[in-house]
Structures are given as structure tokens and as C-alpha cells.
Amino acid sequence: MGEKSRSKGGWCGWLLVLIVAAAIAFGIFVTIKKKHHASKGEAAPVPGPPGAVTKKYADALHAAMQFLDVQKSGKLVHNKIPWRGDSALDDGSPAKVDLSKGMYDAGDHMKFGFPMAYTATVLSWSILEYGDQMKVVNQLEPAQDSLRWITDYLVNAHLSDNVLIIQVGDPDADHKCWDRPEDMTEKRPLIQVNTSFPGSDVAAETAAAMASASLVFKPIDSTYSDLLLKHAKQLFTFADKYRGSYSMSIPEVQTYYNSTGYGDELLWAASWLYHATKDKSYFDYVTGKNGEEYANWGSPTWFSWDNKLAGTQVLLSRISFFGSKDTSNSATLQKYRDSAEAVMCGLLPKSPTATSSRTDSGLIWISEWNALQHPVASAFLAVVYSDYMLSSRTAEISCDSDSFTPADLRKFATSQADYVLGNNPAKLSYLVGYGDNYPKFVHHRGASIPMDAKTGCKDGFQWLDSDKPNPNVAAGALVGGPFLNETYIDSRNNSMQAEPSTYNSAVIVALLSGLVTTSSVVQSFT
Ligand SMILES: *[C@@H]1O[C@H](CO)[C@@H](O)[C@H](O)[C@H]1NC(C)=O
Ligand SMILES: *[C@@H]1O[C@H](CO)[C@@H](O)[C@H](O)[C@H]1NC(C)=O
Ligand SMILES: *[C@@H]1O[C@H](CO)[C@@H](O)[C@H](O)[C@H]1NC(C)=O
Numbered sequence: 001m002g003e004k005s006r007s008k009g010g011w012c013g014w015l016l017v018l019i020v021a022a023a024i025a026f027g028i029f030v031t032i033k034k035k036h037h038a039s040k041g042e043a044a045p046v047p048g049p050p051g052a053v054t055k056k057y058a059d060a061l062h063a064a065m066q067f068l069d070v071q072k073s074g075k076l077v078h079n080k081i082p083w084r085g086d087s088a089l090d091d092g093s094p095a096k097v098d099l100s101k102g103m104y105d106a107g108d109h110m111k112f113g114f115p116m117a118y119t120a121t122v123l124s125w126s127i128l129e130y131g132d133q134m135k136v137v138n139q140l141e142p143a144q145d146s147l148r149w150i151t152d153y154l155v156n157a158h159l160s161d162n163v164l165i166i167q168v169g170d171p172d173a174d175h176k177c178w179d180r181p182e183d184m185t186e187k188r189p190l191i192q193v194n195t196s197f198p199g200s201d202v203a204a205e206t207a208a209a210m211a212s213a214s215l216v217f218k219p220i221d222s223t224y225s226d227l228l229l230k231h232a233k234q235l236f237t238f239a240d241k242y243r244g245s246y247s248m249s250i251p252e253v254q255t256y257y258n259s260t261g262y263g264d265e266l267l268w269a270a271s272w273l274y275h276a277t278k279d280k281s282y283f284d285y286v287t288g289k290n291g292e293e294y295a296n297w298g299s300p301t302w303f304s305w306d307n308k309l310a311g312t313q314v315l316l317s318r319i320s321f322f323g324s325k326d327t328s329n330s331a332t333l334q335k336y337r338d339s340a341e342a343v344m345c346g347l348l349p350k351s352p353t354a355t356s357s358r359t360d361s362g363l364i365w366i367s368e369w370n371a372l373q374h375p376v377a378s379a380f381l382a383v384v385y386s387d388y389m390l391s392s393r394t395a396e397i398s399c400d401s402d403s404f405t406p407a408d409l410r411k412f413a414t415s416q417a418d419y420v421l422g423n424n425p426a427k428l429s430y431l432v433g434y435g436d437n438y439p440k441f442v443h444h445r446g447a448s449i450p451m452d453a454k455t456g457c458k459d460g461f462q463w464l465d466s467d468k469p470n471p472n473v474a475a476g477a478l479v480g481g482p483f484l485n486e487t488y489i490d491s492r493n494n495s496m497q498a499e500p501s502t503y504n505s506a507v508i509v510a511l512l513s514g515l516v517t518t519s520s521v522v523q524s525f526t
């Protein structure tokens with residue numbers, strides 16, 4: 001049983017009244033609904049506090065969370081990774097700011113602001129929906145702690161109202177070395193966006209990260225929460241007023257994290273700011289002409305570090321499910337919810353509109369590079385949507401002529417999680433440190449070099465080329481994943497498949513938090 005039911009005396013009584021009232025209301029609802037649908041009217045489980053823990057997902061969540069510690073830069077506090085130490089302590093010095101914190105992006109030592117901010121936003125979202133479930137398995141504090149490690153960095157990276165540092169390190173120089181972060185000697189130049197070289201995508205994603213994190217920290221540290229919200233508002237104004245893609249302003253970023261547009265991030269950031277402030281102007285922003293221009297209603301998309309539309313649609317559905325009448329009745333809001341349902345219908349394997357982008361055994365598969373990012377992010381959205389349905393007692397969604405229940409969505413989500421954890425033709429767990437059989441040649445500098453090695457930038461490449469497994473386990477790393485034919489080459493030089501990333505960790509942490517117990521979402525931030 002969760003903390004909530006134990007700590008609040010009157011809660012159980014109220015729960016009983018609610019259950020009875022809900023059961024009656026639900027009975028009526030199902031009866032009405034049955035007149036239109038000859039189909040299933042089975043009662044959805046009544047939402048409540050966290051239920052029984054599924055050990056498999058609890059173990060996997062515990063493993064996954066560790067990679068966020070592996071990736072930490074700066075002066076480590078209560079370091080839990082034996083082979084990691086302090087690094088990049090002078091990051092930010094060219095601008096006389098402290099950018100030592102934050103997280104390395106992947107197997108290298110770059111700090112890329114665009115995916116790092118997305119990592120923070122997804123982490124915040126998972127804590128907001130599933131913090132009570134994380135708490136039951138002792139993962140809430142580690143999650144908050146990792147989130148703050150990024151937001152501390154983002155606060156310092158926001159030099160002034162309209163200036164944001166979006167990268168630390170030079171990828172060309174960085175990739176010419178194979179060294180431990182603790183021994184790094186490469187120059188660490190900074191790149192910024194500003195009014196002459198705008199980056200609405202990266203600035204708005206950073207605003208989304210700060211706004212969502214402000215909600216996470218509100219009950220714990222209100223001063224910090226206020227600070228984050230202040231930065232979020234300024235960054236959103238900057239992103240909105242000085243429009244442009246950072247990939248156009250600074251073409252060199254296209255090689256790694258090319259942004260294909262900023263409209264999705266503007267809507268995503270405004271949606272988070274609406275949740276964080278309840279200021280109607282943000283709601284009007286997403287339902288007004290910016291929505292018309294950028295929301296691309298009705299066309300399912302893949303949620304990723306580049307495209308936030310599907311996430312925005314699910315997040316805004318939250319208002320449609322739980323919001324007050326003045327917002328939840330908006331016809332434009334309904335378009336977002338319909339779009340979220342189109343995404344869900346695409347994911348459900350038996351839906352008439354199911355996507356055909358799957359492997360033979362059912363893993364969503366969109367791209368060869370970092371293949372697992374899409375199925376895992378999609379499964380997270382599915383479990384969240386399923387829980388919104390449960391909490392609001394919405395029995396089903398329609399996909400053309402068929403209808404599907406929250407249980408169908410959850411089943412899809414568990415199928416993707418189980419695939420990742422080893423239920424796949426290769427019998428391989430793609431989550432390092434989970435199960436008996438996981439990748440041993442992860443493309444990760446720190447993991448590949450023994451702690452006591454005396455090698456530096458150039459001679460360190462012997463560790464990339466070594467035919468021995470990594471001396472250090474990159475615990476919790478979610479690697480890129482399988483080919484379409486469901487094979488995987490466990491080779492350190494295979495960065496397409498064998499490289500993990502912090503944003504992969506954010507989505508797997510989010511998914512596992514949703515699956516770890518059987519409860520539905522807390523309505524913590526309606
Ligand atoms: C604005 O950003 C661009 C791109 O990062 C940079 O080259 C330029 O120096 C910046 N402008 C100022 C005034 O710092
Ligand atoms: C980056 O994205 C833009 C916009 O979609 C596209 O025009 C450009 O070709 C892309 N660059 C690379 C290197 O893929
Ligand atoms: C690793 O991959 C890079 C880039 O594809 C290539 O240049 C290099 O020769 C490879 N090294 C080994 C040992 O295969």
C-alpha cells in the first residue's frame with residue numbers, strides 16, 4: 001500500500017464513498033454507452049493508490065535509473081557509480097558561469113542542450129504522473145535528484161533573458177578522443193542562441209523542462225520551483241518572439257541533433273506552462289492561431305527529442321479529461337485529444353489503423369539508429385493515456401469501427417517493455433544490467449576504459465578497439481537496439497545499435513514507472 005492511504009486518516013472512507021458513487025455513475029455511463037456500441041462495456045478498474053508491485057519492472061526501473069548517475073558531469077555528490085568521478089569542473093568558464101553539472105549526452109562527453117532538456121521534461125512528466133509509484137520502490141528521490149542535476153545546469157545556461165547556452169564541447173574535437181570524462185583535456189567551447197541567432201526549438205524545450213520541473217519541485221522546494229518557473233516564462237517569451245530553428249541559425253548542430261521545426265516545441269512549452277501556472281493565456285496560445293499553424297491535428301507522429309507533438313496531444317488531453325469546464329469543453333482541445341487517440345489507435349496492434357512499422361514480434365520500429373527510442377516513448381504515452389482513461393472512467397476509445405479499452409493500451413505498453421527486457425528473438429535485454437544477458441560492448445567511453453588506465457585522448461582508442469567486454473558496466477544504459485530483423489551486433493564500434501543516451505534513459509524510466517504497479521495516475525497537476 002502506498003504512503004497516501006496510510007498517512008491520511010479520512011482517505012479510506014472517502015475512497016469508499018467515491019467508489020460507490022463512481023460505480024453508480026459508471027453503471028449509468030455504461031448503460032448509455034451500450035445503446036450506441038454493441039461492444040464491451042466491462043467496468044474499468046477504479047483508480048486508487050499504488051497497488052501490488054511487479055518485481056520485474058521494479059528491478060528494471062532500479063537498473064534504468066542508474067544510467068542517469070553514470071551520465072552526470074561535474075563535482076559528484078553521493079556518487080553511486082564506483083567507476084565515475086568528478087569531471088568537466090571548468091565547463092562554462094568562457095562565459096564565466098558554472099556549467100559543470102548537467103549530463104553527458106551518450107557515449108561521448110558532449111552536453112547537447114536540446115536532447116538534455118527533453119530528458120528533463122520527460123523525467124519531470126514521469127515524476128508528475130507516477131511519482132507515487134516511484135516512491136513505493138524507492139526511486140522517487142533518485143529521480144528528483146537526477147532531474148535537478150539537469151535543471152541546475154539549465155538555470156546557469158540561461159545567461160540572460162534572450163541568451164541560452166545550448167552546447168558545451170566541440171563534437172569534432174570530442175570525437176577525436178577516446179578518454180574517460182575524468183581525464184578529459186579537450187577544449188570545451190560554448191554555443192549560444194540569442195536574438196540574432198535564435199533557436200525557438202531549443203529555447204522552448206528548455207522552457208518546457210523548467211516549467212514541468214517547477215511542478216515537481218513545488219511541494220519540496222518552493223523557492224527553487226519559483227526560480228524554474230521564472231526562467232521557463234522568460235525562455236518561452238524568447239522562443240516565441242524571436243522565431244527560428246537553432247539548426248538554421250547554427251547549421252553545425254545539424255550533424256547531431258537536427259531540429260526539423262520549432263512549432264511543436266512552442267506548443268509543448270505552452271502546454272507545460274499552462275499546467276504550471278494555470279494562466280489562461282498559455283491555453284489560448286495552444287488553442288489559438290499557433291495551434292492552427294503547428295498542431296497538425298489528426299496526423300499521428302512519433303514522440304522523440306525532435307518531435308513533441310504526440311506528447312503535447314497526450315498532455316493536453318489531460319485537461320480534456322480532468323480540467324475545469326471553461327477549458328475542457330474547448331472544441332480545439334478536443335482536436336488535440338482526437339489526435340492523441342489517433343496516435344493510440346496507430347500503436348494498438350489490432351486497431352484498423354495500426355501502424356505497420358513493427359518487427360515480426362511486435363516491436364514498434366521506425367529507425368535503424370537508436371531504434372528503441374520510438375517504441376519506448378510510444379509505450380510511455382500509451383500507459384499514460386490508459387491511466388487517464390481509467391482515472392476519468394472512460395471505458396474505451398474508438399479506432400474506426402473498433403473500440404479499445406485502457407487494458408488494451410496497457411497491454412501494448414507492457415509488450416514493448418517486455419521486448420526491451422529480453423522477451424525477444426535475440427533473448428537479449430537491451431537494458432544493461434538487467435537480466436542475465438545484456439550487451440557487454442556498449443559504446444561508452446567511461447565504461448570501456450579501466451579506472452586505473454593511464455591512457456589519454458589518442459592512445460585511449462585502444463579501449464574502443466579492444467576485443468574484451470567493457471571493464472565497467474554502464475548500468476541502466478538503454479542501447480540503440482535491434483535491426484528490423486531483430487538481430488543485434490554487440491560491438492563497441494557499432495554506435496548505431498550499441499550507443500545509449502540519456503534521453504533513452506528518460507523514456508524507459510518513464511515507461512517502467514508507469515508499469516511498476518497497477519494503479520492509475522494521481523491527479524497531481526490538473
Ligand atoms: C549570438 O549567437 C551566435 C551563435 O551562437 C554567436 O556567434 C554570436 O557571437 C552571439 N552574439 C553575441 C552578441 O554574443
Ligand atoms: C535538418 O532538418 C532540416 C529541416 O527539416 C532539413 O532541411 C535539413 O536537410 C536537415 N539537415 C540534415 C543534415 O539532415
Ligand atoms: C570504428 O568505426 C569508425 C567509423 O565507422 C571507423 O572509422 C573505424 O575504423 C572503426 N574501428 C574499428 C576498430 O572497427
Ligand SMILES: *[C@@H]1O[C@H](CO)[C@@H](O)[C@H](O)[C@H]1NC(C)=O
Pocket residue numbers: 483484485486487
Ligand atoms: C539483419 O539486418 C541487418 C541490417 O539490415 C543485416 O546487416 C543483417 O545481415 C541481417 N541479419 C540477418 C540474419 O538477416
